[in-house]
């Protein structure tokens with residue numbers, strides 16, 4: 001890539017991380033904290049935290065003044081614990097600092113507890129135009145095992161209310177759970193599709209270090225599906241979703257045509273994003289160099305840092321061309337549209353290895369599309385990590 005060619009692709013989004021939850025789910029290793037717990041330094045005030053979000057937004061906006069924004073995503077943690085006033089104040093601040101597209105997608109992740117769902121109308125008035133509800137399972141006994149604080153009937157009502165208020169909505173389910181059979185999942189997934197408004201996120205349960213599920217799995221008290229069964233779960237999921245015209249546009253995200261999440265696509269198409277809040281990550285092209293920035297994870301320390309120095313950034317690394325190429329593969333190969341080999345070459349400074357592609361084509365793990373893109377096949381997705389590692393090496 002010459003010095004004049006931009007490493008950015010024009011896609012830019014803002015991620016707002018709200019790190020608080022009512023309770024910690026036993027499988028979750030996201031940066032989430034129960035307010036008043038010692039880890040966040042005792043009591044917290046929403047107003048004071050929102051003041052810090054505004055300060056940090058201004059810091060990031062100064063790094064890329066008047067940047068055009070296509071999407072905003074409130075994730076967590078549980079952003080539906082925020083008041084609509086706080087959500088509105090952040091959206092207003094983003095409008096003041098950035099050049100937000102008229103048709104920007106503005107999503108908020110919501111837990112289906114009734115108190116939170118009661119705020120949906122006010123969230124819409126505050127500027128949210130899409131919600132993603134964390135349903136996780138349509139079986140009450142499974143919700144209990146997952147440590148969730150809502151029932152199936154609350155989840156169904158949250159989906160219905162979301163669909164009556166917002167033009168666009170989605171919900172998340174976790175599958176390949178301990179003791180779940182393929183038949184159980186077939187029935188549950190079909191129920192979910194019948195309820196969906198055209199977008200669902202379907203995640204296979206992963207066991208993350210540092211979680212209660214990790215300890216249980218380690219001590220043999222939680223038996224996870226083996227690799228073969230996991231692959232069967234994945235194939236079954238794709239088969240059912242394809243039949244319902246909700247193919248995977250990304251490995252875990254399914255949508256009817258036109259309902260794909262712009263914000264999700266922005267990550268996987270290797271766009272830029274400013275991550276605001278405790279533990280948020282960013283990728284920004286500054287002076288034509290891609291930077292990876294990470295914020296302090298602990299909410300009260302992040303808050304103090306922002307109050308004192310105007311941001312909570314703890315690392316700011318300039319990515320090498322090789323690292324950019326690797327990240328582009330890691331993100332883009334999750335997409336059904338695949339990656340553009342020319343963009344890979346522009347970013348990394350080297351062409352993809354023809355012999356490796358030939359081998360992967362031979363195994364049936366990748367295929368070329370008519371537009372020249374290279375994508376992972378259905379069978380390749382079962383060994384995605386190995387395919388990415390092979391091409392990146």
Ligand SMILES: C[S@@+](CC[C@H](N)C(=O)[O-])C[C@H]1O[C@@H](n2cnc3c(N)ncnc32)[C@H](O)[C@@H]1O
Pocket residue numbers: 027028029030075076077078079109110111133134135136172173174203204205206207208
């Ligand atoms: C971090 S949560 C935030 C949303 C919200 N707090 C909730 O719980 O619904 C985002 C999504 O990640 C998924 N998730 C979190 N931990 C997971 C795990 N260990 N395995 C699979 N999916 C997971 C869940 O589906 C969840 O909806």
Ligand code: SF4
Pocket residue numbers: 020021022023024025028029030032076077078111134
């Ligand atoms: S899954 Fe959601 S609600 Fe549960 S701890 Fe993680 S972020 Fe919080």
